[in-house]
Amino acid sequence: xxxxxxxxxxxxxxxxxxxxxxxxxxxxxxxxxxxxxxxxxxxxxxxxxxxxxxxxxxxxxxxxxxxxxxxxxxxxxxxxxxxxxxxxxxxxxxxxxxxxxxxxxxxxxxxxxxxxxxxxxxxxxxxxxxxxxxxxxxxxxxxxxxxxxxxxxxxxxxxxxxxxxxxxxxxxxxxxxxxxxxxxxxxxxxxxxxxxxxxxxxxxxxxxxxxxxxxxxxxxxxxxxxxxxxxxxxxxxxxxxxxxxxxxx
Numbered sequence: 312x313x314x315x316x317x318x319x320x321x322x323x324x325x326x327x328x329x330x331x332x333x334x335x336x337x338x339x340x341x342x343x344x345x346x347x348x349x350x351x352x353x354x355x356x357x358x359x360x361x362x363x364x365x366x367x368x369x370x371x372x373x374x375x376x377x378x379x380x381x382x383x384x385x386x387x388x389x390x391x392x393x394x395x396x397x398x399x400x401x402x403x404x405x406x407x408x409x410x411x412x413x414x415x416x417x418x419x420x421x422x423x424x425x426x427x428x429x430x431x432x433x434x435x436x437x438x439x440x441x442x443x444x445x446x447x448x449x450x451x452x453x454x455x456x457x458x459x460x461x462x463x464x465x466x467x468x469x470x471x472x473x474x475x476x477x478x479x480x481x482x483x484x485x486x487x488x489x490x491x492x493x494x495x496x497x498x499x500x501x502x503x504x505x506x507x508x509x510x511x512x513x514x515x516x517x518x519x520x521x522x523x524x525x526x527x528x529x530x531x532x533x534x535x536x537x538x539x540x541x542x543x544x545x546x547x548x549x550x551x552x553x554x555x556x557x558x559x560x
Contacts, residue, residue: 315339315346316397316471319405320387325358327407327512329366335403336370338411348373350405351391354381383526385486389479397471404465406511413506417468425470426494426501430461431508443524451488455534457495459503463487466506473499484523485530492534 339346363375417427448462481489
């Protein structure tokens with residue numbers, strides 16, 4: 312079992328993946344972390360599959376899982392989480408808007424927490440996306456009672472043994488709300504840490520697509536209808552001890 316699995320969901324990110332994976336690989340090597348990089352290609356229709364096949368020959372720690380058709384962001388994350396093997400799982404989008412080096416401030420917090428949640432210090436997205444995110448956060452807070460500084464920030468570090476027991480169901484953008492809803496319900500020990508956010512330089516985000524938004528709203532209402540008593544609460548995952556391999560040790 313490696314110490315860390317870095318999960319990178321990807322849909323039509325052929326132009327961004329080489330730089331992102333190179334950055335992740337370089338960071339893991341510098342920090343001497345026992346880790347794997349797991350990319351989930353969610354049915355991309357561009358050159359993503361071709362690019363990943365080429366990169367696999369360059370980076371031995373890279374694994375690729377692929378959906379034959381596009382199923383959605385949530386489905387990609389669920390596949391990545393289920394396929395991870397690390398003691399800890401780090402979620403990071405593959406579009407180049409995050410810097411893996413920010414993980415330096417997350418790793419020490421594994422001593423005492425089961426999840427370290429990033430929030431974007433200066434979100435580098437168009438104004439309409441920031442407004443949509445603000446409204447979405449208020450809706451999720453009202454329906455599920457989940458309140459965090461940055462609901463959909465795709466930079467999170469989570470205890471793998473606990474994460475892999477979450478009964479996640481969302482296939483779309485509602486996955487982030489569902490993940491945090493599970494953490495809240497199961498009293499996961501978590502902390503929030505600010506991270507840098509950078510403009511997207513290639514590709515196109517689908518988060519503001521009306522179909523994506525309506526799908527996420529439907530998933531949110533389905534979460535609200537679920538009977539918490541029908542889903543067993545797992546035993547709390549054992550916390551890391553002083554000898555656990557982290558921070559380059």
